[in-house]
Each structure stands twice: as C-alpha cells, then as structure tokens.
Amino acid sequence: MLQLLTVTVANPDxxxxxxxxxxxxxxxxDIHEALFETVPGIRFGLGFCEASGKRLVRRSGTxxxxxxxxxxxxxxxxxxHSFIVFLGQGFFPINxxxxxxxxxxxxxxxxxxxxxxxxxVAETGQGRSILGVVDGFAPLGIENDDExxxxxxxxxxxxxxx
Numbered sequence: 001m002l003q004l005l006t007v008t009v010a011n012p013d014x015x016x017x018x019x020x021x022x023x024x025x026x027x028x029x030d031i032h033e034a035l036f037e038t039v040p041g042i043r044f045g046l047g048f049c050e051a052s053g054k055r056l057v058r059r060s061g062t063x064x065x066x067x068x069x070x071x072x073x074x075x076x077x078x079x080x081h082s083f084i085v086f087l088g089q090g091f092f093p094i095n096x097x098x099x100x101x102x103x104x105x106x107x108x109x110x111x112x113x114x115x116x117x118x119x120x121v122a123e124t125g126q127g128r129s130i131l132g133v134v135d136g137f138a139p140l141g142i143e144n145d146d147e148x149x150x151x152x153x154x155x156x157x158x159x160x161x162x
Contacts, residue, residue, distance in 0.1 A: 043088025051080025
C-alpha cells in the first residue's frame with residue numbers, strides 16, 4: 001500500500017539548505033569535503049539516511065547545532081539515501097551547489113532554499129521516497145519594469161552579475 005504525506009522542513013532560523021539523494025554511505029565524507037574545499041571555513045551540518053545495513057542517520061559537519069538540525073530533518077523525512085545540508089548564516093547554496101552536484105554519488109538535488117519547505121514523501125511497506133518539494137509559496141503576480149530593475153540591481157549588489 002502507498003501512502004502520500006508531507007514533511008515540513010524544520011528550519012527555525014530560515015537557513016539555506018540543500019536536500020538531495022545519493023547512493024552510498026561514502027557520500028557523507030565526500031559531501032563534507034566538497035563543501036569545505038569549495039568554501040574554507042564554511043559552517044554546515046549534514047544528515048544522511050542510510051538505506052541498508054544499520055539504517056542510521058549518518059552525520060557530519062563543522063557546526064554542532066547545524067549537524068543536529070540536519071539529523072532531526074533527515075530522520076523526519078526518513079527516505080533512504082536522502083541527505084540534507086544546512087548552511088550557516090551568510091553561506092549560500094549558489095556557492096557550493098556545483099561542488100555538491102559533482103560528488104560522484106549524488107544522484108539528484110531536490111531543492112536548495114531558505115524558504116519554508118515541505119517534502120512530499122511516498123511511504124510503502126519497504127520504506128520512504130522523496131517525490132518532490134514544495135519550495136516557498138505560489139506567485140502573486142508578474143514583475144513590472146521597476147521590479148525587473150530592482151532584481152538586476154540586487155544581483156549586481158551581491159556580486160553575482162557584473
């Protein structure tokens with residue numbers, strides 16, 4: 001029997017996080033290394049749901065509070081071989097996402113956001129699978145010329161565009 005449910009990502013400080021799927025326990029160390037090598041000094045916590053063997057939430061990171069938050073969310077989602085990385089204040093997915101994707105074990109990234117998020121999960125007698133993510137809220141309209149200008153200015157202010 002199949003049951004669909006949503007799991008709200010607990011993120012009390014509106015931190016950026018990356019939710020993905022991988023295929024091997026080695027991912028814990030490889031994702032850790034990818035993050036740290038891309039942004040030395042990065043603060044993060046990683047939780048990984050092991051899909052066989054002891055079936056533990058494996059963990060790593062550079063900040064104990066973020067590791068605990070990642071583990072809490074990984075356990076709540078409970079989908080085999082899924083992982084969640086919480087980034088500390090001032091660290092953004094745009095700076096590390098390519099490195100995380102480049103980890104050979106990473107199969108997919110479901111989202112990278114600081115928005116309120118719900119994970120759509122399918123549960124069977126065997127276990128759980130992530131079907132997708134509700135990231136933030138539905139749009140309220142279409143941007144006008146002033147909003148286009150403001151968006152472009154913000155990207156240049158952050159240094160993402162010249």
